[in-house]
Amino acid sequence: MKMTTSISETSIVDTKIDPMTPKLLSKIHDAQLKFANLLQDHVSQNGADIDQYVRYLTMQYHLTKEVARYFLVCAAHPSMIRKCRLRKFLIEFSMEEELHYLIAARDLKCLDREVLAEPLDVRLWHVFFRSVIEARPFLRLGAACVLENISGGPARSLVKTALRASYMTVQNTRFLSIHQHEDVPHGDQILEAIARDPLTIPEREDLIKGAEIGAYLYLRMAHWALTGEGLLIGTVDGCDTHSLTSREEADISEISTLVVGDQVRLLSA
Numbered sequence: 684m685k686m687t688t689s690i691s692e693t694s695i696v697d698t699k700i701d702p703m704t705p706k707l708l709s710k711i712h713d714a715q716l717k718f719a720n721l722l723q724d725h726v727s728q729n730g731a732d733i734d735q736y737v738r739y740l741t742m743q744y745h746l747t748k749e750v751a752r753y754f755l756v757c758a759a760h761p762s763m764i765r766k767c768r769l770r771k772f773l774i775e776f777s778m779e780e781e782l783h784y785l786i787a788a789r790d791l792k793c794l795d796r797e798v799l800a801e802p803l804d805v806r807l808w809h810v811f812f813r814s815v816i817e818a819r820p821f822l823r824l825g826a827a828c829v830l831e832n833i834s835g836g837p838a839r840s841l842v843k844t845a846l847r848a849s850y851m852t853v854q855n856t857r858f859l860s861i862h863q864h865e866d867v868p869h870g871d872q873i874l875e876a877i878a879r880d881p882l883t884i885p886e887r888e889d890l891i892k893g894a895e896i897g898a899y900l901y902l903r904m905a906h907w908a909l910t911g912e913g914l915l916i917g918t919v920d921g922c923d924t925h926s927l928t929s930r931e932e933a934d935i936s937e938i939s940t941l942v943v944g945d946q947v948r949l950l951s952a
Contacts, residue, residue, distance in 0.1 A: 704878075706891045707828060714829050714898035715836040718905060722841040725909040730848030737791065738908040741799040741925075743858060744787040746808065746904065751781035753812065754827075757820035762886065772876035776869070782938070786858045788927060789935045793855035798925040803914040804903040811896070821886045824877060825893025830901060832870035834862070 731739070754777035757763070763770040788798055816823050834842045846859060853860075877890065907913035915923050927935070 704887060704890065707825070707874075707894055710825075710891060710894040710898060711829055711832045712836060714833050714894075714902070715838045717898070717902055718833050719836075719838040719841050721902065721905055721909060722838065722845055726841070726845045728844065728847070730851065731845045731909075732848070733794070733796075733850055734911065735909055736848070736851070737794065737796050738799065738802075738911065739905075740787045740791050740858060742802055742805060742904050742908050744784045744791075744798050744925075745801045745805045746784075747780065747787065748784040749781075750784070751777035753777075753816060753823050754780070756816050757824060760817070760820045762820070762883075766880035768879045769876050772872070776873070776876075782934075783858065783861065785931060785935050785938060786861065788931065789938055790855045790858050792935065793852075794850070798927065800915040800917050800923045800925050802904060802907050803916055804900060804907055806916055808900045808904070811900070819889050821882070821889035822893035822896065824873075825890040825895075826897025826900075828870075828873055828877070828890070829894045829897040831873050833898070833901065835870055 726735070754773045758770045758773040758777070763773075791798055812823050812826065842863075846856070882890070903913075917923050
């Protein structure tokens with residue numbers, strides 16, 4: 684049975700956000716419901732199987748690699764001159780998120796599995812947002828609002844079901860544990876940061892449109908992770924695995940098990 688939880692039942696509705704953006708909450712809630720239904724359809728009560736998990740970590744590795752660039756470009760946009768609080772949040776957020784792709788790769792190493800080649804839907808995400816971010820940063824911020832909240836609300840209990848798999852350990856679920864955001868609620872934080880400074884009508888419209896686009900593309904990626912139905916961008920020799928650089932290998936070996944909030948630290952830092 685498909686989930687039809689009303690928006691009033693989600694925790695996100697309590698977030699202090701500009702009253703002019705109720706559509707954004709609606710877009711986020713709709714994404715949560717669709718994600719919940721996807722999990723309900725494709726994850727057993729015993730949790731995600733290992734191939735689903737490998738595809739999920741692969742998706743997240745390619746999705747979050749160089750993610751800091753997005754938020755730094757947003758922070759540098761001329762429209763942020765009078766949005767100092769939002770700009771400060773974006774800079775700090777970019778620093779917290781920039782090493783998370785290495786955590787996904789590290790979790791795969793702990794499973795003795797490799798990062799797969801980039802999924803086509805992840806490439807489509809990057810091609811689209813890189814093409815618009817310099818002129819319309821609020822499209823990417825709208826997408827971020829969805830990504831940071833999609834596993835909450837009606838999806839939360841099903842995400843916990845997905846984590847019941849017997850092969851999952853503290854060592855191979857670092858990425859997941861960080862992104863549960865139980866200590867540092869990034870979902871609420873990004874909404875609050877955006878609400879601190881007044882937005883123009885075009886910025887509000889881009890925020891909502893970006894949330895819609897972000898949800899659509901992310902759910903396509905999640906569908907691939909859960910079903911394997913989709914395309915990988917293979918390497919020139921046809922290999923469907925992704926080779927880590929020597930720098931990435933070195934960084935992964937130096938990543939501390941210490942996580943402060945959501946911020947990953949390197950031992951060499």
